[in-house]
Amino acid sequence: MDNAYDGLTDAGEEKHWAFGTGFTAALAGVDRAIPDADRDSLTAYCLMLGDDALIYSQRLAEWCSRAPELEEDVALANIALDLLGQARLLLSRAAEIEGVGRDEDALAYLRDEREFRNVRLAEIDCGPGPGGDFGTTIARLLIFSTWRLAVFQRLVTSADPVLAAVAAKGIKELAYHRDHAAQWVLRLAGGTEYSRERIVAGLDRVWAFTEELFATHRVEAALPGIAVDPASARAEFDQVIDTVLNAAGLDRPQVKQVAALAGQAGRDGVHTAAMGFLLAELQHIARSMPGARW
Amino acid sequence: MDLERQFEQTVAADHRVEPRDWMPDGYRATLIRQIAQHAHSEIIGMQPEGNWISRAPSLRRKAVLLAKVQDEAGHGLYLYAAAETLGADRAELTEKLIEGRQKYSSIFNYPTLTYADVGVIGWLVDGAAICNQVPLCRTSYGPYARAMIRVCKEESFHQRQGYELLMTMMSGTRQQREMVQDSVNRWWWPSLMMFGPSDAESSNTEQSMVWRIKRHTNDELRQRFVDMSVPQAEKLGVTLPDPALVWNPDRGHHDFGEIDWTEFWQVVKGEGPCNAERIAHRRKAHEDGAWVREAATAYARKKEQAA
Numbered sequence: 249m250d251n252a253y254d255g256l257t258d259a260g261e262e263k264h265w266a267f268g269t270g271f272t273a274a275l276a277g278v279d280r281a282i283p284d285a286d287r288d289s290l291t292a293y294c295l296m297l298g299d300d301a302l303i304y305s306q307r308l309a310e311w312c313s314r315a316p317e318l319e320e321d322v323a324l325a326n327i328a329l330d331l332l333g334q335a336r337l338l339l340s341r342a343a344e345i346e347g348v349g350r351d352e353d354a355l356a357y358l359r360d361e362r363e364f365r366n367v368r369l370a371e372i373d374c375g376p377g378p379g380g381d382f383g384t385t386i387a388r389l390l391i392f393s394t395w396r397l398a399v400f401q402r403l404v405t406s407a408d409p410v411l412a413a414v415a416a417k418g419i420k421e422l423a424y425h426r427d428h429a430a431q432w433v434l435r436l437a438g439g440t441e442y443s444r445e446r447i448v449a450g451l452d453r454v455w456a457f458t459e460e461l462f463a464t465h466r467v468e469a470a471l472p473g474i475a476v477d478p479a480s481a482r483a484e485f486d487q488v489i490d491t492v493l494n495a496a497g498l499d500r501p502q503v504k505q506v507a508a509l510a511g512q513a514g515r516d517g518v519h520t521a522a523m524g525f526l527l528a529e530l531q532h533i534a535r536s537m538p539g540a541r542w
Numbered sequence: 543m544d545l546e547r548q549f550e551q552t553v554a555a556d557h558r559v560e561p562r563d564w565m566p567d568g569y570r571a572t573l574i575r576q577i578a579q580h581a582h583s584e585i586i587g588m589q590p591e592g593n594w595i596s597r598a599p600s601l602r603r604k605a606v607l608l609a610k611v612q613d614e615a616g617h618g619l620y621l622y623a624a625a626e627t628l629g630a631d632r633a634e635l636t637e638k639l640i641e642g643r644q645k646y647s648s649i650f651n652y653p654t655l656t657y658a659d660v661g662v663i664g665w666l667v668d669g670a671a672i673c674n675q676v677p678l679c680r681t682s683y684g685p686y687a688r689a690m691i692r693v694c695k696e697e698s699f700h701q702r703q704g705y706e707l708l709m710t711m712m713s714g715t716r717q718q719r720e721m722v723q724d725s726v727n728r729w730w731w732p733s734l735m736m737f738g739p740s741d742a743e744s745s746n747t748e749q750s751m752v753w754r755i756k757r758h759t760n761d762e763l764r765q766r767f768v769d770m771s772v773p774q775a776e777k778l779g780v781t782l783p784d785p786a787l788v789w790n791p792d793r794g795h796h797d798f799g800e801i802d803w804t805e806f807w808q809v810v811k812g813e814g815p816c817n818a819e820r821i822a823h824r825r826k827a828h829e830d831g832a833w834v835r836e837a838a839t840a841y842a843r844k845k846e847q848a849a
Contacts, residue, residue: 302601309595309604312611313588313823316831317838318619321588325612329605336601353600382834438844439837446833533599533657541714542600542657542707 279409289470291346298338299366305331314376330421357534362517369457383446388454390429397422398481407473437496455501558684561627581621582646590654620689640825651814658725664704666733673767682754727783737764
């Protein structure tokens with residue numbers, strides 16, 4: 249044990265390390281056949297689901313070293329990592345279907361704002377930045393994970409075997425995320441007067457972006473049997489949210505929705521002002537050093 | 543047999559001291575101080591690298607870095623838990639940290655200027671930490687030793703990932719190779735400083751060695767680190783910024799130059815490039831989160847009363 253460190257120069261030799269170098273690929277053994285469907289629509293659909301996870305993960309990771317308690321630093325980072333993992337699988341699948349030689353990094357780092365297809369709920373600042381706080385963060389986690397879990401539960405039977413496998417893996421993660429959020433909603437609603445105000449304000453803020461989550465997009469409509477129509481997940485979402493809110497003694501938020509622009513919103517690359525800044529930060533090193541290897 | 547003699551025999555026989563065992567007050571106080579400083583170092587250490595999570599240049603690197611910084615929070619948790627077995631209170635230790643009454647490793651008072659620093663911190667800073675910490679897996683206090691086994695396994699993994707990033711960057715563009723060399727130039731000396739003052743200046747070493755809290759002196763560990771790092775630097779293709787660094791066949795070790803002890807003490811005393819901002823960041827997180835912790839406590843109390 250005194251020389252845990254000796255083998256470092258021999259980076260090719262696995263046995264020198266405390267753990268093996270290789271991790272089993274998350275979808276090892278999964279059939280990667282591309283189903284018979286419109287390629288552009290299928291690529292776009294993978295990007296939608298992948299971008300939701302990538303952009304929300306970027307936001308959640310902002311909490312790292314800023315959470316109210318160490319346990320929460322660990323939990324939020326864990327959720328961000330799960331979503332980043334989902335994003336990587338989905339962007340890789342999008343690249344594979346697109347078939348023009350791009351990979352997950354080209355899609356994450358070299359697309360512009362108008363090409364990102366995430367819902368706006370994923371990108372808004374809900375804290376620790378000035379746009380929110382821990383209450384808003386928990387409110388978004390509840391809404392996002394409840395919605396995504398309901399969608400993924402329907403995606404496990406997708407005719408795209410990769411999407412089905414991503415969903416099967418993801419539902420275990422998302423169930424934990426939803427549970428974590430629901431427990432905090434109860435604590436904040438039932439804790440102090442102030443914490444109750446914060447979770448109510450947080451829910452009001454994020455609720456304005458819920459309609460967008462359930463609007464059927466033409467890409468989804470073009471992929472019957474492959475994509476999930478999010479409208480089909482609405483009843484389950486409502487039921488879960490009502491259960492959590494009832495347990496917390498909270499009413500469902502009554503707020504105005506943030507409308508689409510001529511029918512277009514995040515799924516069509518129409519984003520909020522926050523998105524450009526988020527991407528500037530995410531992409532700047534990769535873009536400022538073309539040809540670099542990481 | 544009196545308690546003190548029994549304690550001394552336990553320690554001398556390399557057996558572990560456990561929380562319920564009798565121990566001298568000085569032993570308890572030394573351990574609380576050391577474990578708390580170690581825990582604080584993990585928590586403050588989240589910042590210099592955490593700074594790069596949002597900008598990591600590939601998704602794989604982002605996942606690796608986020609997981610690493612998350613591990614550091616986990617290490618802080620195990621270590622605070624180990625300190626609590628000695629009667630310390632985590633909330634009080636945190637107060638001491640943000641009021642500047644307890645220290646953390648000075649290395650985290652240096653800034654991270656480029657993404658190469660993420661790799662060099664993994665290679666050199668985590669490497670130096672491993673040299674310091676592997677002997678602690680056999681330290682005399684049981685809960686600390688057991689926490690360190692897990693910490694060391696994860697640190698070894700971090701070091702490897704840092705080195706692997708540097709190897710990749712060295713195979714990239716000329717600009718990347720220059721970034722790596724620049725980063726090594728900035729981190730080499732602060733890494734050597736991580737082993738603390740020279741043995742002649744180290745006030746705590748002697749008693750800690752008798753108590754088997756420490757098992758090697760600062761200078762022994764520093765030498766070991768230098769000897770390990772030289773071949774790694776060669777393999778990587780970087781130059782360590784010390785013209786006096788040379789193999790000494792008579793000693794069977796590398797000779798190396800003198801640390802800038804003025805800078806060392808300046809940073810220890812709080813005048814490093816980032817001392818103020820590291821503490822301010824921790825304080826802000828702690829204060830911003832106060833209402834959340836209060837809510838959780840109030841909620842738990844209400845649940846208890848209702849039960």
